[in-house]
Amino acid sequence: xxxxxxxxxxxxxxxxxxxxxxxxxxGTFSSYAISWVRxxxxxxxxxxxxxxxxxGTPNYAQKFQGRVTITADKSTSTAYMELSSLxxxxxxxxxxxxxxxxxxxxxxFDYWGQGxxxxxxx
Amino acid sequence: EIVLTQSPGTLxxxxxxxATLSCRASQSISSTYLAxxxxxxxxxxxxxxxxxxxxxxxxxxxxxxxxxGTDFTLTISRLEPEDFAVYYCQQYGSSPQTFxxxxxxxxx
Numbered sequence: 001x002x003x004x005x006x007x008x009x010x011x012x013x014x015x016x017x018x019x020x021x022x023x024x025x026x027g028t029f030s031s032y033a034i035s036w037v038r039x040x041x042x043x044x045x046x047x048x049x050x051x052x053x054x055x056g057t058p059n060y061a062q063k064f065q066g067r068v069t070i071t072a073d074k075s076t077s078t079a080y081m082e083l084s085s086l087x088x089x090x091x092x093x094x095x096x097x098x099x100x101x102x103x104x105x106x107x108x109f110d111y112w113g114q115g116x117x118x119x120x121x122x
Numbered sequence: 123e124i125v126l127t128q129s130p131g132t133l134x135x136x137x138x139x140x141a142t143l144s145c146r147a148s149q150s151i152s153s154t155y156l157a158x159x160x161x162x163x164x165x166x167x168x169x170x171x172x173x174x175x176x177x178x179x180x181x182x183x184x185x186x187x188x189x190x191g192t193d194f195t196l197t198i199s200r201l202e203p204e205d206f207a208v209y210y211c212q213q214y215g216s217s218p219q220t221f222x223x224x225x226x227x228x229x230x
Contacts, residue, residue, distance in 0.1 A: 108157035
């Protein structure tokens with residue numbers, strides 16, 4: 001059974017950056033893409049980007065290009081999402097999610113982290 | 123970017139009734155790449171259906187998915203109390219992968 005555990009809630013000032021971690025246990029970390037999906041309060045789900053730890057090359061949604069950096073550390077089975085130039089509209093719960101299919105095939109998400117609330121406020 | 127439009131936005135039904143949720147895509151997508159998720163308050167989404175019609179592991183058979191092209195449907199045959207939640211469709215065949223805005227299934 002795969003388990004994804006995310007880092008804790010953050011409160012950030014506008015203009016700053018936040019880095020959220022997602023540590024996997026069970027399963028094979030490197031072969032499955034990890035994506036980041038965010039959900040603003042009372043809103044729907046928005047895919048930000050993802051990475052296949054085995055290859056290390058991230059793929060970002062155009063909306064977040066230049067502001068988001070997704071990395072993965074195979075040695076600790078941990079993926080990271082860093083978002084910079086934060087603004088109030090970035091207040092959201094950020095989820096990591098694992099692809100159901102291995103090796104970069106288009107896939108739904110079968111395992112999700114518990115979510116990390118990031119609040120951006122002056 | 124493929125836009126997914128879910129309808130209705132809110133659906134009020136009673137336990138034991140049948141629920142039919144719709145997801146329409148702005149352009150044709152392969153049914154291989156359409157999923158449905160359930161989300162309850164304070165929880166992460168849970169995968170129900172992938173490939174438009176395949177149930178994920180552990181999902182009861184009262185949940186079924188169908189559709190092709192631009193029109194997809196999630197059906198819950200007999201609602202149980204635990205089924206009242208928000209449901210999202212997702213397409214993952216085209217980047218960026220996108221989600222619908224959700225259908226809230228409430229108790230009547």
